Amino acid sequence: MISLSRKQEKRALIIEAAAKVFARRGFASTLMAEIAIEAGIGKGTLYEYFDSKEDLFFTVFEWFVKATEAKAQVSISALGGSASDRLQALSDSLMNSWADMKDMYSLVMEFWSASASSQMRQQFKKAFRQGYGDFRQIVSTLIRDGIEHGEFQPQVDIESVAAALVGTWDALLLQAWFDDDFNPLTAARGFMTVLINGLTAKPRKL
Amino acid sequence: MISLSRKQEKRALIIEAAAKVFARRGFASTLMAEIAIEAGIGKGTLYEYFDSKEDLFFTVFEWFVKATEAKAQVSISALGGSASDRLQALSDSLMNSWADMKDMYSLVMEFWSASASSQMRQQFKKAFRQGYGDFRQIVSTLIRDGIEHGEFQPQVDIESVAAALVGTWDALLLQAWFDDDFNPLTAARGFMTVLINGLTAKPRKL
Amino acid sequence: MISLSRKQEKRALIIEAAAKVFARRGFASTLMAEIAIEAGIGKGTLYEYFDSKEDLFFTVFEWFVKATEAKAQVSISALGGSASDRLQALSDSLMNSWADMKDMYSLVMEFWSASASSQMRQQFKKAFRQGYGDFRQIVSTLIRDGIEHGEFQPQVDIESVAAALVGTWDALLLQAWFDDDFNPLTAARGFMTVLINGLTAKPRKL
Amino acid sequence: MISLSRKQEKRALIIEAAAKVFARRGFASTLMAEIAIEAGIGKGTLYEYFDSKEDLFFTVFEWFVKATEAKAQVSISALGGSASDRLQALSDSLMNSWADMKDMYSLVMEFWSASASSQMRQQFKKAFRQGYGDFRQIVSTLIRDGIEHGEFQPQVDIESVAAALVGTWDALLLQAWFDDDFNPLTAARGFMTVLINGLTAKPRKL
């Protein structure tokens, strides 16, 4: 009997191979055969580890979410200083990860698409809702900290800003995906300057 | 001989039928047969008007972009008042269109997905780049106006803020898609308050 | 739109082609592709008329049952004379159909097998139960007639004899299937002589 | 070195496990893996004892035939009394074995099916021909005995009656298989009464 860890290793190998192929071909155009080749295994072996193409796809999705969250956690745990600084640093960190993500970003779009129309849409939607919720939570906490320390204005609508900010980062990467000349880091910097100013400065009039 | 307009009408009919089906099934799961039924015509007739499923899909995309732009144009041309007011009004207008768009939003995701991996990806990417660019332009102009009228701070990075803002709106709708309880209008309001404050208020230092 | 009768004709064409192939290869070894070739149509066309291989197989079964019943009906309606004569004539008629059936008899075995273990077993079992029941009914009626006319002994267990007789004919054909030298007509004659004697003669003692 | 009997034991174990699975799933739907589980051994081990799935199936067939013959032999050797009584007792014995056979009867149908269309059809057909022949022989002998002792009428066509009788028993079990409410023992009794009467009574006219 193969050791459990060995089985897990192979599973991981397949997931990463599948991620690559799904990223470059999209779900529909991806052939199980191509994933097998990418993973250096036989076609049938895929089915020893996953029930179906869709099962494999969803597993790649979960793996991707986990990996992204892990990356974000690292960024956040490394943060220090004022709330403004930490917000700025988080933004920079996320935008900097763009270079690494670029090849994989099309995966995100496949996931979105799957959440919209695949047979597994409910699973995907749920996972996305959860993921966005978690991320909003992190940003909310940062902003609330800033308010409690008197750094940000107290009347700020924390939840709305957090939701929008999370979305902004997402969308900047999306624009970078569409436009090679678009630099998400620069855009985020210019934007965060204004936003942090908006969080910090006393409103002229209410 | 059928008049040109008659032919155009039928074409439009097919496009709208196709949009509905693509929206509910996604590109891959949509059957040409189902589009024909939705349009109330024969399967073969589709091919009198479109070369292929992909051709039809891209045509739906162009139709969708045009319709969305038209809606945005209406919103903008109706704007008046200070730059802040106009920015706020644009935001509200976009978020309000959510109710109408909801059923069609999955189409947007299908388009993203197509831009990532379909055989027509270049066409899609180009159109998206263009679309985002056009929209950024509109917002840029609004902000520049605000600066020139002394309403917004002169050191604001116009392009970056415009790009981010466009993305934020997009992403708020995306979150609303994933989460029925998420109200994009509310979130946009809370966020725009802070952002406009950031555009307006003099930075403390720097 | 193709006329209904034309559609029915093609359906019948496919059923007969499928019957041939199922008969020579068995269900499991039959390829849909081979049926298509036998029918002189494209593989995909099969699925315009039948949902699946199993659906087609069951349809062949129903067709076969109907055809067999029709043949039996003809035999019976042509009968006249004493009950003994009619019973004998029915037996001869059934055994004589052997020559025609020979090529198709393996189909019967496939049907039995399907009733035992295929996913459609319930459907098959039910149809067989029904078929045997109908046939028993016919034979019962013949025997009852004989008794009522004082030709057969009154204490005869009608149902049991009918059931057994139906089975005997079936089994003689089965033995003919296994053994080319076995002549079911001859065997049936020798047997029917004894049986009719048993129905007719007064039992020596109880 | 494992003793020969040890190897034989395991072989027998596998055969019985396979018989169970073939009986409930049929040949085509049976997975070698399931047989291995039923036998409590590894999948690969099956191939230490049998060359292929078909080889195993045929071996099960041979085992089944041998077991059935053994049972019949026991029944017959226990017989005594008049030819009529012995015939009746044989019939009862066979029908009584129905209760034990019920679970395995689907195997018989699988064997029939295999004789019709499997790649091993010749082997199966031959074995069936042989089996039916052997059984006919036994019944022939009984009837001939009856004639020689003046119990049965001399003009009886021994071979035909024997063949038909063997078939009748077979077919009664078949009907019982299709119809849970059908009692083969009862039917056989009613039928044998008539048949024995037919064998015994002087024909009215020739």
Next chain:
DNA sequence: CATGAATGAGGCTTCATTCAT
């Protein structure tokens, strides 16, 4: 000897597209 992970040939089924009517 025993095992079960790995394999890939093979088949059912789907569905965009064609074309005769």
Next chain:
DNA sequence: GATGAATGAAGCCTCATTCAT
């Protein structure tokens, strides 16, 4: 022009069999 019956390329998945451990 309009239709839908016919098509066959293409792909997911199954599972008997192999072979390294």
